[in-house]
Amino acid sequence: MSRIKTIMRSDPDCNIISQDAVYLVTKATEMFIEFLGKEAAKTTINTKRKTVMKRDVDSAIDQVSHLCFLEGALEWQ
Template sequence: MAGVETLADVPESRENDDSDLTQSEKTERVVKLPLTRIKHIMKMDPDVTLASQDAVVMIAKATELFIQEISKEAYIFTSQSKRKTVQRKDLGTLES
């Protein structure tokens, strides 16, 4: 495949070079959920007046991991039922 750069082709110095990225760009790579929306949801709680950027990122990462685990468990129920599509009932069968 011409024009496709693999990880082996990338020089080591370029692999770990994050100096030209801003803090928000580094954060965007860590989490995929929208941080502003998460911060807004956090501020809906009357007990929360300020939410630091680190707290928002940690909540976002925890939420992503939670969704990932629920998805894995739901997929197990789906595959046991010999189906390819996860349905609402698969999510309902999950135990805490």
């Protein structure tokens, strides 16, 4: 939670951050990562592999409409 609070403090518009807000953002982040991981794992299983790869995460982003905001986020420059 301390890392999340540090990230939240980096926003100049946030002056006061309550512990409840930090907890909720941390929990939401955990839930988001869990969802993304499960979707990527589905692709891995469907291709009969055991290791989740970047292409599986990309595939999950392409297949799930809720994740469309992440398109291009994993592209390396």
